[in-house]
Each structure stands twice: as structure tokens, then as C-alpha cells.
Amino acid sequence: MTTGTPPILEIRGLRKKFHDVEILRGIDLLVLPQELVFVIGPSGAGKSTLLRCCNRLEEPSAGSVQVGGVDITARSTDINAMRRQIGMVFQSFNLYPHMTALRNVTLALVKVLRKPRAEAERLGMAALDRVGLANKARSYPGELSGGQQQRVAIARALALEPKVMLFDEPTSALDPELVGSVLNVMRELKRGGMTMLVVSHEMRFARDAADRVIFMDHGLIVEEGPPQRIFSTPSEARTRAFIAELGR
């Protein structure tokens, strides 16, 4: 990380209110190119909401989110054009159950990027190949294991060649023995230089893959730093309590 590199994702003063409850209370966060930033914190801290504001699945109440220098919260921004540059992977996969794995991956290539079908399928197969599932291209989501479904979901986001990928608890819905396959794919992405913002409880993975760990609580960033420091010598009491709780 060299200073002076412009960040890919730049969040400034982000607030989000649902009715009267303020879920995000002023978040500032920079994510640099090729960085893997891990977000941890107790449930209800606002982690998912933070991610969902980054591609405007939730409309921020205040503040700005810039992706590659473009303010996605501005009215003039074509949010659909921006969204394909921001890949998102969900806890519950959200694959389209009525489409094959390949069609799941190619749909946005055809309908958003207007690629011809043949080229879309070539790109889709390449994306499936990167997650090790080229052989499942013709399978429907219902025929795949949870881990395989999540890898198809990663391929779906990956095929659009996003600038940054958001992972919202990507392994929480998986059986323990299937978690590894998804984390391996994420490791590969990291090696390939993908910028990633990850909400997850996989601390082992955070330790050896994350560049930076953010601890959030009650809608605020409590502290941040390299994983070694956050996990072994956190400076805030709340962080310490949370990590002790996880370690048990």
C-alpha cells in the first residue's frame, strides 16, 4: 500500500436511519486498490447495512460513497451502471432458482452489458472456472451444495469484472465442512488483486488474508488496524470483549 494511490472505495460521513433508529452514525472508510478489508462486530452493529449502502441497495440518509472516484449517491449517477462495478455476495447466496448456474452468471452480462450470448457464455464459463465449477454450468441451484451455490454467486459477481467486491457474511449459512471451499476462492481473488470488503466471523481467515480489520459497534467504527494487532492487542475494551467472546 503506497500512500497517494487513490482509494477504490471512499465512504464519508455515512449515516443510515430506519424510521427513528440510526443504524449507521457517521462512517468514514477508505479501501485502497487490492486491499482486503475485514469488518467485524456484534450483530446489530450495522455491518450489513454498511455494505448495502455501498451499492445503494439501501439508500444512505446522509454522507457519500465514492467508487472509483464516482459518487454513487449523486442523483446524476447511473446507479445500474455503477452496480455492475460493485460485486456483491450475499449470506443466503440468492441464486436465481429457475436458471442454471451458467445463466445465473450470464444474465447481467447479456442484459446489462449487452454482450452477445456467445461471448457472455464464454465469459460466464471463465468465471465459473475461476471458482472451480465449470463442470456444474448446466446444474440448477437446487442441485448444488451450499458451498457450490455460494461459489456460483461469486462467479456471478466476478463475471462483471467489478472494481470492488462486497461480501456479506458469505460463509454464515454454510455447513462447516463447506466453508473452506468458499474461503479458498476468496483467497484466490485476493491473490489475483481483487479489492474486497468482507463482513464475516471467519477469524482464522481474517488473520492470514486481511490487510486491515475494522471493528464496528452501534453504527460506528470503534477501531481499525492490521489483523495481528486487532486480534491480539486490541486497544478498545469493547473490541477486546467481542474478540474474547468469539474465541471461546
Place this chain on the structure above:
Amino acid sequence: MEAIIQQFFNLAIMERALPLILSGLKQTILICVLVIPLGLAGGLACAILSLSRLRIARWAAVAGIDFFRAIPPLVLLIFIYAGLPFAGLRPSPMTAVAIAFFLNTSSYYGEIYRAGIESVGQGQWDAARSTGLRGYQTLAYIVLPQAVRNVLPDLVSNTVEVVKLTSIASVVALPELLYSADMARSVTFNSSPIVLAAAIYLVMLWPIVRLISRLERRVAA
């Protein structure tokens, strides 16, 4: 027993009534071909409107659906057929039937589509929107295909109701299946023509009713 056969299953009378009844069947099919696609399209429009972000559009869609579900279709039909002439409009029986049935069936189909769309989880919208698909694209490629599959038994079942509904067009003298059969009955003083019409409805609809029972059980399982 003899009297029952004479009165309800008189083959000679049925044979004489057959040409009239078949021409009635043609009209019934014509109404169906007109009203079912119109209703399916109108219902979809209602359902999409009821999902709108604009509160007033949502409110109008739900109010319209409830209004036309509350009013008996025969009342609507007579209101249009006998009421509009007072306002200077003289709809033909077919026009009155088309308008009344369109309003009635759209509201029913609309309610079914709405339930179907709601049965598709928010996650599907999130996933599709996160890849840059627009709202209408998400609806068309992701949500509607799943919604229709989820409520297919209800859609088919409502279509059976529409076919049955066509029989009330007889009240405004549109010469459809039941009207023709009833005309034959009043001429012959014998109910066999109506039994014949009933048999035709059964032949058309029984297989579909069976199919619905199967579909419903599969969805429930």
C-alpha cells in the same frame, strides 16, 4: 326413472339442440379468447402498480382490486349493459361482457400475481439489482418467472372460474353456450339441452379441475 331420463337425458332433443348449442359454444370460446388474455394482462398491470413506490399508485391498485372483487360480476355486467344506455352509451352485449369480465378477472388475476410476487424473497431483488439489472428487468427475468410458478395453481384455477363466468353473459342475451341451451329448453320444455351444455362445460373443465388438485398438492408438499 323413466321421467328423469325423458326430462334430462332425452337424446332426440339433445340431437336437435346440438347445432344451436355448438354455435353457442363458439361464442363462449370467443369470449374466453378475448377475456382471458385481457384479464391476465390487466391483472399483471394491477399487480405491478400495487408494488409501486408511489403510495397513491399502490393505494389505487389495491382499492381497484378490492372494489371489483367485492362487486358480483353479474351486477357489474348488468350495470354496464343496462346502466350505460342512460348515459347515452349503448354497448353491444359483447362489449358489455368484455368490459365487465375484464374488470372482474383483472382484479382476481391481479391479486394472484401480487401474492406470487410477494412470495419471491427480497434476496432475489437484491441479488439482481446488485448486478446492475434495472427494476423492470429484475421483475421480468427474475421475479415474475418464479412468482408465476409459485401461484400457477391459482392462475389456472382462476382461469377455470373465467370460463365458468362466461355463462352469465346469457343474462344480457349474448348467445353463448348456456343462452343457446336455455333457448332450446324453453322451446322444447325439456331440460336435456341444459344437461348437454353442462356436459360440454364438464368436458372442457373437468380435466383442468383434476390438474389443479394435483398442482395444489404438489405446491403444498
Place this chain on the structure above:
Amino acid sequence: MAMEAWSRFLDTFFNLDVIERYFPAIMKGVVVTIEIAAAVVVTGTLLGLVLAIVRTFRLIPMNALIVVFVDMFRALPPLVLVLLVYFGLPNIGINLPSFAVLWLVLALVLAAFAEEIFWAGILSIPKGQWEAARSTGLGFLGTLAYVVLPQAIRLTVPPLTNRTIAITKNTALGTVIGVGEILNQATTAQSFSGNATPLMMGAIAYMILFIPVVVFGRLLETRFAWRRV
């Protein structure tokens, strides 16, 4: 010009004199509609429930009869049945008053749909519920009455409500055979007065009767929405 058209419209569809003159007739129609609807709902639902219970005994010839009955009454338009019964029965020596014909036909139609809905509800109760109840020593009928039906009927409330609304609206078919319900009163008044106001009154009467029921049905569906998940 616009004023004139407006007053003509009011005169044709909301004529106060006509409203005053035919209000009692329409109200009489409302009472008849409510009476028939209530009779249809009670008898039809009960008969449907009884048929569904009989079906759980799984006596093959009996069940075949029930299925044939249910399918026929689901497939035939009610107006066909009304005409068949109303004009057919007198010729073989059975004379029923027209309101009885309407009640009989609609109750049978509702029974057919209700049986199907109750039966689907009973089938949707997992086998484990039967086994658990039987293992505690409850008999077949006890299991049905205390364990299965209470759960099954809960599931059937929303679809049954909607179906019941649809069928009770068919009381309007009574006008074809001269039952003095709302629509009949309204069309009679319309032809006597030469004015469309009675039709409007009839339509409004139906709204007042049925909109609350439709809204209630919608609420039920939302409350029971977990069923669809």
C-alpha cells in the same frame, strides 16, 4: 354546458326521488341477500367439512363418489346448475321455491370447494402428528378432532374465506329465477322508474356488504402469510 351534463348525470344515476321511492325495496333485497348468503355459508361449509372427514376414513367407493361430486361442482358454472334445478325438477314432480333452489345450488358448490380445501388442509398435517397422538392412546376420531382438524382448519381459513366470498356473491344469480335479492330488486325498480339510480343503489348495497368482507379476507391472508413461506 358542463353543469348541465353534471346535473343530468346526477339525475340519471343519483336521483333523490328515485332513491327515496325504491329504498325500501332495495333494503328488502339486502335482507334476502344476507339471509341466503348466511344459509349458504353455514350449510355449505359444514357439508364440506363433513365430506372431508368422511374422506379420511378412506373407503374407496365413498371417496370416489366424493371426488366426482367435488369435481363436478367445481367445474360447472353455478348458473347452469341453477337453471337445471329450477326448470328441471318441477317436470319430475319436485317443486322448490326459487330461493331454495338458489340456496341448494350455492351450498352444494361451496361444499365442493370447501371439501377440497379442508382435505388439502388435513393432508398437509405431517404424519408425525397422527403417530404422536395415536401413540398416546388417542383413537382415530380423537386424533382427528383434537390434533389434526384444529391445525388443518387454521390453514384453511384464508383460502376458504376468499372462496366463500366469491360464492356468496353468486346470490346475484338469483335474479335470473326471480329471487327477490338486491340485483333483482334493483333491475325491477330500474325498469319501473326508467332511471338508472336503482342499479347504482344496488351496486352500492353490494359494496357496503362485500367490501368489508374482502378487506377482512385480505387481512387474514397477511396474518396467515407464514403459510406461503
